[in-house]
Amino acid sequence: MSVLAREMLRTDSWNIEIDEQGDFTKEDLIDHAINAMAAEGNLVAQKAIELKSEPSACTITEAIAIWLEWKADQRNDDNEKHARLSVRYLTEAVGDKPLTLFTRADAKAYVDYLFERDVASSTVRRNLNNVVSVINRARSQLGLDMVNPFERYELPRRKDTTTRQPYTPDEMQKIMEAGMASQSHTWLLALMGMNVGARIGELVGLARNDVKLQANIPHIVIEERPWRSLKTASSNRAVPLTGVSLQAAQIAMQKFEGAENEPLFQMYWSKREKINTRSASAGVNKVIKKKTDQKTSHSARHRVISDLTAAGCPLEIIESISGHSTQSIANRVYNKADIPLDVKLKWLEEIAI
DSSP, X not given: OOHHHHHHHHHSOOOOOOOSOSOOOHHHHXXXXXXXXXXXXXXXXXXXHHHHHSOOSOBHHHHHHHHHHHTTTTOOHHHHHHHHHHHHHHHHHHOSOBGGGOOHHHHHHHHHHHHHTTOOHHHHHHHHHHHHHHHHXXXXXXXXXXXXTTTTOOOOOOSOOOOOXXXXXXXHHHHHHHHHHHOOHHHHHHHHXXXXXXXXXXXXXXXXXXXXXXXXXXXXXXXXXTTBOOSSGGGOEEEEOOHHHHHHHHHHHHHSOOOTTSBSOGGGBOTTSOBOHHHHHHHHHHHHHHHTTSOOTHHHHHHHHHHHHHTTOOHHHHHHHHOOOOOOHHHHHSOGGGSOHHHHHHHHXXXXX
């Protein structure tokens, strides 16, 4: 609400009746009061409504272009698609409004709209974060004097978030048997993830020369590539290959052709020369769900981390393998990049399948 409107309400005498029942924010009451005074011919109130109704420099859909330009160096197919989808949901819920006209009530309507689509709380939060990021970037770029009403929105507590479970021994055996029998891009990608604790998006983005089979300790190097970004700075790492993961890597390197500096899993390399991580994850999850109790590829990552923890592996070594970020004292003192491969190998061999 503008300073003009607030000042007007402090100086003018007014009296209104609200017929509707329910909770009202301070801004809602001020809006109602101004509309009532304007209807009675109050010129100041009419001017306040006129000023508020003027569109801002850009709408939420126009703000996407500003956000995409800002994210140019870090942008990939996934985060661009997710941001556009989050904004599309917002326009479906409350309309394509100018940024300065969004209110906390719009944030609530947006959340309600997403929950009505049976979206999980974690996904609702991701959509909110995307909208917050888009608005904040446009607000900063355009110098808009506004509060972002989507920031710090507290979601209702819902019991719709499930805890990921690792594979059972029987499920791991079924996965290995099916993967070795098929030896397809999708199955070999799944098998490579069994012992390394990496995300599917990290594995599918490996170049052929990221797979070091001839090294003293066979390993993979996970780093930024033109066709695939990484989730965090701590995601850059080297991870030894053991057990079925080593076998899958050897088969993939022999079976799939390509230049050394090109992606190993070219099935997922799109025409835009970007890796389609969503397609890879969906493909791996589809085949794994058939061999498990509806579990996904992330259960392999969870299994590695859980088993390393149970084996007594130090936290900084677990995170140097998994690529997790931490604020632990050990990690601030002991750089993950300094942890030797043979140290990681020792622990991974203890839990390898």
